[in-house]
Amino acid sequence: MANRPMLEIAALEKRFGANTILKQIDLKVAEGELVFVIGPSGSGKSTMLRCCNRLEEPTSGDIILDGRNIMGGTSSDLARMRLQVGMVFQGFHLYPHMSVLKNVTLAQRKALKRSKVEADARAMDMLERVGLAHKADAYPAELSGGQQQRVAIARALALDPKVMLFDEPTSALDPELVGSVLKVMKDLKAKGMTMLVVSHEMAFARETADRVVFMDGGVIVEEGTPDEIFGSPKADRTRAFLSRVSG
């Protein structure tokens, strides 16, 4: 991975009152790279991810997206930056009062100011890509969890983001629905998307990730290729965690 960094987290700190959630996090994600973050719950991995588009406001440190520091700047700079960072949530968060198509076109129309024709066409392309073009007129309540999550991915992709953030995208899904979402993510990776993924899908990480980062207690304990982390972890904490999850 000699590519330039697309997303760079530098000396990131996050404190809630007296609690330090993240301590001096440094992480680079190169263009087209898939970085997988694992760690026990409470390790700060979701908070770190949410700092990347400032859904969570960092206490200090820098987030650099494609060479531009997104800390500071006006609120419209922030909104413009967020258009370039796609985010997929554990709970999908589709808009229940809108059809699938409207879910995917809303931000295209209102934030990117695309025309209806353009936004609809782009939305249908993205829905096609996640295998749900035939559900364009359905409402979220009529879809399975896996389908909702794929619509959520399409909603983020439709804005042509430079980076996609995944916050435990399959944790709320029934086991038989997980595969369909992972398949979409794998396809995204193959098409060159830069991705930062927080998840417990170890098999997927082993197969797809370029790099695996292990976090615990608000710090990055260890990082390396999937083979290094899963095959011969250096830190005791990593070994302990991996033996717990592989049970």
Add this chain to the structure above:
Amino acid sequence: MDRFLETFFNPVVMAKYAPDVIAGMGVTLVIAAAVIVAGIALGLGLACLRAYRRKIPNFFIICYADIFRALPPLVLILILYFGFPSIGIRLSGSMVLFIVLSLTLAAFAEEIFWAGFSSVEKGQWEAGIATGLGFTRTLVYVALPQAVRLAMPPLVNRVLAITKMTALGSAIGVVEILSASTTAQSFSGSATPLTLSVIAYLAIFMPMVVFARWLENRTAWKKR
């Protein structure tokens, strides 16, 4: 039985005073409609403003909502109608009724819409903001439609309760239904005009009650 019918359903009295009561219906309807539009619009506006969670505006919004929900509208009506002329502000009875009832409805509507905003999941806001919509557009396109839908049943009930209070206009000479009926009652010495007022109120409010019931039954929100 004859005496009962004679008292409450005297056909001669009915025929004579029906036009007055019907005219009163017109007044009630116009004031009620104006109160509904102004009260809901103001209440919704305040609830949206409150969603920005700015300390100072929210302090005033909450004070306003609490005070107007606590005070009996009749007290305010009497103050505006009988007290304000002494400080040089002279308002017609209809205007006083409109202002007080609108402000009262707005106070309740603000709280109802606010409860609606509060029940919109945090993830909905995050989804909107993460897609670059910014706070205001997320408010308008994502949170508001969901909040309004949640607010509908309690709102319709409150609208009913407040618009019925147009009858308070009879205390300050607004010739709405009740006022027209009590005047007719004094002139005729018969209780029949009051029966007319009952019919008039039912004609206006029964459809609204039925509508409210229908709304309550259909708001079971389709969740995933």
